[in-house]
Amino acid sequence: DAKTTQPNSMESNEEEPVHLPCNHSTISGTDYIHWYRQLPSQGPEYVIHGLTSNVNNRMASLAIAEDRKSSTLILHRATLRDAAVYYCILSLYNFNKFYFGSGTKLNVKP
Amino acid sequence: DARVTQTPRHKVTEMGQEVTMRCQPILGHNTVFWYRQTMMQGLELLAYFRNRAPLDDSGMPKDRFSAEMPDATLATLKIQPSEPRDSAVYFCASALGGVGEKLFFGSGTQLSVL
Numbered sequence: 001d002a003k004t005t006q007p008n009s010m011e012s013n014e015e016e017p018v019h020l021p022c023n024h025s026t027i028s029g030t031d032y033i034h035w036y037r038q039l040p041s042q043g044p045e046y047v048i049h050g051l052t053s054n055v056n057n058r059m060a061s062l063a064i065a066e067d068r069k070s071s072t073l074i075l076h077r078a079t080l081r082d083a084a085v086y087y088c089i090l091s092l093y094n095f096n097k098f099y100f101g102s103g104t105k106l107n108v109k110p
Numbered sequence: 111d112a113r114v115t116q117t118p119r120h121k122v123t124e125m126g127q128e129v130t131m132r133c134q135p136i137l138g139h140n141t142v143f144w145y146r147q148t149m150m151q152g153l154e155l156l157a158y159f160r161n162r163a164p165l166d167d168s169g170m171p172k173d174r175f176s177a178e179m180p181d182a183t184l185a186t187l188k189i190q191p192s193e194p195r196d197s198a199v200y201f202c203a204s205a206l207g208g209v210g211e212k213l214f215f216g217s218g219t220q221l222s223v224l
Contacts, residue, residue: 043201043215097166098143098213100153
């Protein structure tokens with residue numbers, strides 16, 4: 001199964017942009033790139049996903065490298081409520097398995 | 111808003127007892143996942159179902175864990191007998207199961223085995 005590598009932790013100031021990196025050098029052509037986050041004492045929640053092109057939604061943007069071996073989740077203006085563990089996950093096109101890695105713990109400073 | 115419902119939210123039991131956790135997926139979702147989360151191991155995929163059929167349960171300890179979907183509105187995870195090392199938060203998630211579909215997670219069951 002394709003694996004992802006993320007920094008253990010990152011820190012940001014409130015209202016500043018945050019770029020969360022993810023490496024997935026063994027990604028295959030049919031793997032989707034998903035991002036989920038887990039707030040304290042809650043289950044993970046969907047943030048964004050994409051295949052090849054960059055994606056935007058109301059929560060974040062996903063920038064995918066041209067070779068697809070890395071991606072970056074962009075929070076345009078971090079708030080204190082964005083403090084969470086962010087997981088980058090690969091899934092097969094037919095949505096077989098979702099393996100969560102260790103994620104990046106984001107700390108947002110006021 | 112539609113949501114995945116898990117019961118109970120908290121369970122404290124003694125070693126050797128049977129534990130049953132329940133999950134009601136979002137209506138219309140045909141794929142259900144069970145995850146276990148601990149500080150040491152993070153989120154581990156235990157099993158998942160599509161259209162009520164188990165597709166993969168390789169992440170579960172087979173001798174004591176079992177997962178079933180008696181019908182489309184209920185998924186169960188049983189541990190018998192329970193052991194202290196089973197203490198964790200157990201999450202259920204459901205999805206439509208199509209290409210690139212997103213998972214919706216429940217609030218989890220916090221299990222403590224004494």
